[in-house]
Amino acid sequence: xxxxxxxxxxxxxxxxxxxxxxxxxxxxxxxxxxxxxxxxxxxxxxxxxxxxxxxxxxxxxxxxxxxxxxxxxxxxxxxxxxxxxxxxxxxxxxxxxxxxxxxxxxxxxxxxxxxxxxxxxxxxxxxxxxxxxxxxxxxxxxxxxxxxxxxxxxxxxxxxxxxxxxxxxxxxxxxxxxxxxxxxxxxxxxxxxxxxxxxxxxxxxxxxxxxxxxxxxxxxxxxxxxxxxxxxxxxxxxxxxxxxxxxxxxxxxxxxxxxxxxxxxxxxxxxxxxxxxxxxxxxxxxxxxxxxxxxxxxxxxxxxxxxxxxxxxxxxxxxxxxxxxxxxxxxxxxxxxxxxxxx
Amino acid sequence: xxxxxxxxxxxxxxxxxxxxxxxxxxxxxxxxxxxxxxxxxxxxxxxxxxxxxxxxxxxxxxxxxxxxxxxxxxxxxxxxxxxxxxxxxxxxxxxxxxxxxxxxxxxxxxxxxxxxxxxxxxxxxxxxxxxxxxxxxxxxxxxxxxxxxxxxxxxxxxxxx
Numbered sequence: 001x002x003x004x005x006x007x008x009x010x011x012x013x014x015x016x017x018x019x020x021x022x023x024x025x026x027x028x029x030x031x032x033x034x035x036x037x038x039x040x041x042x043x044x045x046x047x048x049x050x051x052x053x054x055x056x057x058x059x060x061x062x063x064x065x066x067x068x069x070x071x072x073x074x075x076x077x078x079x080x081x082x083x084x085x086x087x088x089x090x091x092x093x094x095x096x097x098x099x100x101x102x103x104x105x106x107x108x109x110x111x112x113x114x115x116x117x118x119x120x121x122x123x124x125x126x127x128x129x130x131x132x133x134x135x136x137x138x139x140x141x142x143x144x145x146x147x148x149x150x151x152x153x154x155x156x157x158x159x160x161x162x163x164x165x166x167x168x169x170x171x172x173x174x175x176x177x178x179x180x181x182x183x184x185x186x187x188x189x190x191x192x193x194x195x196x197x198x199x200x201x202x203x204x205x206x207x208x209x210x211x212x213x214x215x216x217x218x219x220x221x222x223x224x225x226x227x228x229x230x231x232x233x234x235x236x237x238x239x240x241x242x243x244x245x246x247x248x249x250x251x252x253x254x255x256x257x258x259x260x261x262x263x264x265x266x267x268x269x270x271x272x273x274x275x276x277x278x279x280x281x282x283x284x285x286x287x288x289x290x291x292x293x294x295x296x297x298x299x300x301x302x303x304x305x306x307x308x309x310x311x312x313x314x315x316x317x318x319x320x321x322x323x324x325x326x327x328x329x330x331x332x333x334x335x336x337x338x339x340x341x342x343x
Numbered sequence: 344x345x346x347x348x349x350x351x352x353x354x355x356x357x358x359x360x361x362x363x364x365x366x367x368x369x370x371x372x373x374x375x376x377x378x379x380x381x382x383x384x385x386x387x388x389x390x391x392x393x394x395x396x397x398x399x400x401x402x403x404x405x406x407x408x409x410x411x412x413x414x415x416x417x418x419x420x421x422x423x424x425x426x427x428x429x430x431x432x433x434x435x436x437x438x439x440x441x442x443x444x445x446x447x448x449x450x451x452x453x454x455x456x457x458x459x460x461x462x463x464x465x466x467x468x469x470x471x472x473x474x475x476x477x478x479x480x481x482x483x484x485x486x487x488x489x490x491x492x493x494x495x496x497x498x499x500x501x502x503x504x
Contacts, residue, residue, distance in 0.1 A: 004355045040435060041428055100417070101424035117439065124442070175378065184384045186392035193399030211374040212367045219363050223356070 015225055023235035024242065029069035032081050034092075038121040040114045041105070042096030045121055047089075048080050049129075054087030055339040056136050056159065057126040059119055061093045063141035064110075064247050065202050067240065068094035070326050071140070074236045076229075082332030088339045089130060091122035093143070097245035103195035105248040107146075107255055108273030115150045119157040134159035136342060138335070139166050141297065141322070145259065148305065152282035153275065160342055162287040164331070165322050167297040168279070169304025171263045174295055175209050180260035187256050197252040199244030210295050233327070241323075266308050280310040287338060288315045291325035 038045035046068070062068040071079040071092065083090050093115070098105065119137065126132040137158035139147030144166025151161050171177050179185060190197060207214055217234075224230040258277075264270035270277040286309050290299035299317055306313045318330045325331055377383050406416040 008355075041431065099424060100421040101428050103421075104425075117435070178379055179384060181381075181384065184381070184388035186388050186395065189392045190395050193395040193402075208378065210371075211378070212371045215370075216367060219367075223360060 011222070011225060015222060018225070018231050023231065024238045027074075027232075027236040027239035029067070029074070029236060029240055030072045031075065032072050032078055032084070034080075037091075037125055038118060040117060041102060042098060043114050043118065044094045044096060045118045046092045046094055047122075047125065048084055048092065050084040050087050050089055052087050053089050053130050055089075056134065056342055057089040057091060057122070057130060057132050058083065058335075058339065059091045059093070059122045059135050059137045059158065061115060061118075061137065061139040061143035061147040062095060063143045064095045064098075064146075064251075065142060065199070065245060067243050067245060068092055070240055070323060073240060073327055074233065077233060077236075077327045079326060079332050079335070083335060083339070086332075086336040086339065088336070089126065089132075091118075091125065091135070093118045095143070095245070097199065098196045098248040099246070100195055103191075103249040105251050106273075107251045107258075110248070110251050111146050111150050112153070112273055115146055116154055116157065119150070119154075123157065136160045136162070136339070138162045138164060140164045140326075141166055142255070145265065148265070148279055148282065148286075148309070149272070149277055151284060152277070152279045152310070155282060155284050158284060160285045160287070160338075161282070162289060162335070162338060163302065163305060164289045165291050165294055165297045165302060165325060166288075167259070167301040167304070168288075168308050169263065169266045169301050170259045171266075172298055172300035172304060173260075174298050174301075176296060177260065177301075179205070180256060182257075182261045185256075187253060191249040191253045194249070196249045197247040199246050202247065203241070203244045206296065237323075237327070266304055279305075279308040282309050283311040285311055286313045288313055289325075289331075289334060290315070290317050291320045291322060292317050293320060293324070294322045296322040 032048060034046045034048045036044045037047045060071065062071065072081065075081070080090055080092065095114075119135075123135050126135050135158055137147055137151065137160070139145070139161070141164070144163035145168065147161065148163060148166065148168065151158055167173050170180075173180075190201075217238075221231065221234050224234075254272075258264040258270045262269065264277060265279055268276075268278065286305060288302050288305040290297070290302035292299065294302075303315050306315065316334055318325050318328070318334060320326075320328050320330070402417065406418050409416045
């Protein structure tokens, strides 16, 4: 018969040994082989080639607030690898981390410049490599919100669009919407004095959105330490979340002002680079994917696309939270089903 | 604890897990009241504003000090990096133009190839027709000439005018 005290001591020793081996520092993210086919300032367009291309190539616009590796965390937990296995060529736009020289990069330059250019480059590459006349596009989180703006202005750039946990109705974003109040949030002071919006501040804000999350993560390690593969996944997630990226200052100012303060994607009245932002001009078929337990982009915020988008919109709710949805099995399945439906 | 995880701790694990979750819920409920309170958010916002302004002033004073010492400042380095970025932007615009031109050239080339193929096909058709005509002509020439009928002279019609 086992002695509970000894068992606890043994597990504690195991956890201590695991943590002392610096698993977070040693974690390797983004291991799927790929090539960088285009660069624009800090942004990189990464091309992942499947062994047997069977479906329309997929362009992915990642968020500007974290590294792209959340889509390629580790073997067995990689959205990109699952798509490749299903025969979907992937073009992933990694925004990189803004430097001090990018502080005056406007949202217009980001959407009409970097994002549009990356879509064009991906389309051109897909045509030359796979003979594909069109590509599909997926945007995650803020990368999805920006993608919807871009494709409403240039619908010829993609055949279909999917948004994953991408807020459209920002006033339905729960606590983030409460915090992003022009009365209390010193947006101008931050951008004027710091240049870019610091990744560390973003990380702290997100961790306070769910105060129990910090203790919960340690409890999770303790509770599931003996589950095969869990400590490695835990360390990889820690490594990913420890590397937030800097958000270009001017771009952040306009993003927060228009999207969070004015809810302009739904209510309108936003003129970007001299041209109105009107999602009703977006006519390609769209899919809005929400995560049921998402506290950063609630399903209501994501499904705002139904009211705002000009073309047909389908909605899907998957299990998981804002980040957890990327490491589960349901997202690759949903994306592969979407790819198969599109041919 | 999830059902698929086997644990040697048995009930103690279950109990401690439940205790943790109760504690977490109580903490979350307490924090929820604080974190959604406009007064608290106002105070945090003010605090953040003071903090970032202080950081900005500090950065400015560091820059001024370095400038007085004739040393490159952070702003100088940023300015240089910005120039490099602007150059990169111009290169990208040129690349865009080149790719567009390339597309147009390819399209013109495609059209021209199509036109050349069409013209070659027409020429081939003509050549085939010519060859068949030549063959018919040769065949006609190689046939022995038929005896000619004696022509009968017809009187010329008088002009009625």
